[in-house]
Amino acid sequence: MNRFLEDRKFFNRLSLAVLLALIALGAWLQVRGLVGPLPLGLIVLFFLSLAASMRIANQWEKAVQLRLGKFRRLRGPGLFLIVPLIDTVYKYIDQRIRVTDFKAEQALTKDTVPVNVDAVVYWLVWDAEKAALEVQDYKEAVAYLAQTGLRDTIGKHKLAELLQNRQKIAATLQETLDEYTNPWGITCHYVGIKDIVIPASLANAMSKQAQAERERQARVILGTAETEIAANFALASDSYRDNPVALQLRGMNMLFEGLKEKGSLVIVPSSALDSMNLGAITGMTALAREHQVPAVFPQSQQIEAKKPAQPPKRKK
Numbered sequence: 357m358n359r360f361l362e363d364r365k366f367f368n369r370l371s372l373a374v375l376l377a378l379i380a381l382g383a384w385l386q387v388r389g390l391v392g393p394l395p396l397g398l399i400v401l402f403f404l405s406l407a408a409s410m411r412i413a414n415q416w417e418k419a420v421q422l423r424l425g426k427f428r429r430l431r432g433p434g435l436f437l438i439v440p441l442i443d444t445v446y447k448y449i450d451q452r453i454r455v456t457d458f459k460a461e462q463a464l465t466k467d468t469v470p471v472n473v474d475a476v477v478y479w480l481v482w483d484a485e486k487a488a489l490e491v492q493d494y495k496e497a498v499a500y501l502a503q504t505g506l507r508d509t510i511g512k513h514k515l516a517e518l519l520q521n522r523q524k525i526a527a528t529l530q531e532t533l534d535e536y537t538n539p540w541g542i543t544c545h546y547v548g549i550k551d552i553v554i555p556a557s558l559a560n561a562m563s564k565q566a567q568a569e570r571e572r573q574a575r576v577i578l579g580t581a582e583t584e585i586a587a588n589f590a591l592a593s594d595s596y597r598d599n600p601v602a603l604q605l606r607g608m609n610m611l612f613e614g615l616k617e618k619g620s621l622v623i624v625p626s627s628a629l630d631s632m633n634l635g636a637i638t639g640m641t642a643l644a645r646e647h648q649v650p651a652v653f654p655q656s657q658q659i660e661a662k663k664p665a666q667p668p669k670r671k672k
Contacts, residue, residue, distance in 0.1 A: 405440055408440045409437045409438050409439065409440050410435060410436075410437060411431070411435070411436055411437070411438060411445055412432075412434070412435050412436075413431060413432025413433045413434065413436065413448060414432075414433055414448075415433045415434075416433070416450060416451055416452045417432055417433060417448045417449060417450055417451065418430045418431070418432055418433075418448070418449045418451060418484035419431040419432045419436070419445050419447075419448050419449075420445065420446045420447045420448075420449065420484065420485070420488040420489075421438060421443055421444075421445060421446075422443065422444050422445075422446050423439070423442060423443050424442060427485070427489060428443065430484055430485060431445075432448075446488060447488050449481055449484035449487055449488060450481070451480060451481050451482070451484065452480065453478055453479070453480045453545065454478070454479060454480065454495075455476060455477070455478055456476065456477050456479065456495075456498060456499050456502065457474070457475075457476050458475055458476070458477065458499055458502045458503045458506060459472065459473060459474045459475065459503070459506075460472070460473045460475075460503060460506045460507045460510055463506075463507050463510040463511070464510070464511060465510055465511065465513060465514055465515045465518060466511060466512060466513055466514045467514045467515060469514075469515045469554065470555065471510065471515065471518065471552055471553065471554050472551075472552075472553040473506060473510060473518075473549060473551070473552050473553075474549075474550040474551045474553075475502070475506055475526070475529075475547060475548060475549045475550060476547070476548050476550060477498070477502050477530075477533065477544055477546070477547045477548075478544070478545045478546045478547075479498055479533075479537065479542055479543065479544045479545060480542070480543060480545065481494070481541055481542050482541055482542070482543055483541025484541065485541065486539070486540055486541030487540055487541040487542060490539060490540050490541065491540045494540055494542060497540070498533075498537060498542060498544075501533060501536055501537065502529075502533055502547070505529050505532050505533055505536075506529060509525055509528065509529050509532075513525060515554070518552055519552060522549045522552075525549065526547045526548055526549050527547070529547045530544050530545075530546060530547040533547065
């Protein structure tokens with residue numbers, strides 16, 4: 357509609373300019389006596405008809421020309437002429453790629469979750485004749501068709517599928533739209549889902565579910581580690597079962613590491629002392645220190661022990 361108003365303004369200005377020029381020319385010719393009133397009127401009528409028959413289509417447009425209400429042909433781009441009062445330009449069809457935003461508010465998914473989905477479709481008119489004659493308003497038709505197709509697509513998928521497979525769902529929607537719009541001379545190149553908005557309460561519940569799932573995985577990993585550690589300990593016990601000397605050396609090394617890192621105070625279970633014969637080892641070490649006799653064990657595996665406190669001597 358805006359295009360028709362622009363064309364009407366342009367041709368009204370052009371006709372007015374031609375009319376003023378012809379009036380000035382006719383007045384000058386009449387003053388000179390070169391032409392009469394009748395030829396001057398015919399000349400003015402001819403130039404006005406010529407101005408009314410001119411139309412202009414832009415480079416990216418096609419003009420639909422009708423003659424007495426019937427489709428004549430497509431005209432443009434550029435300047436073209438029509439027959440005044442017989443031919444009309446019904447519509448200018450823009451054949452560039454266009455973008456249409458559409459949305460589905462409070463649409464229910466397959467698992468009955470209300471979502472708001474914003475999407476966009478890129479489309480173009482490849483046959484201007486079909487777009488003008490097959491559908492009344494092809495822009496509005498594409499917008500409503502895309503919105504309806506989006507709601508149908510949402511109803512066929514669960515929320516998890518919508519969130520994880522956006523591109524696949526958008527491609528399916530694009531194929532559906534293209535199937536419906538091809539008879540109109542329109543093709544849909546691409547459909548993109550911009551945003552999927554879910555209720556805040558559902559978002560919090562999904563966040564808690566994801567956190568619980570991560571905690572469960574952490575516990576499973578910890579249990580698996582405990583199982584592997586127990587299996588390794590079982591293999592180690594098989595090695596120490598028939599070799600008591602190796603078990604004693606292992607116990608001495610453990611005590612040495614504890615004394616080196618924690619100080620001189622080490623708490624050892626009595627069962628470990630009995631099984632690894634650590635009591636005799638510590639006693640021999642203490643006896644060696646008391647008499648200042650070198651111990652039979654390496655220096656790195658000696659255990660420091662404090663001398664027993666001597667009771668104070670009584671004065672006579």
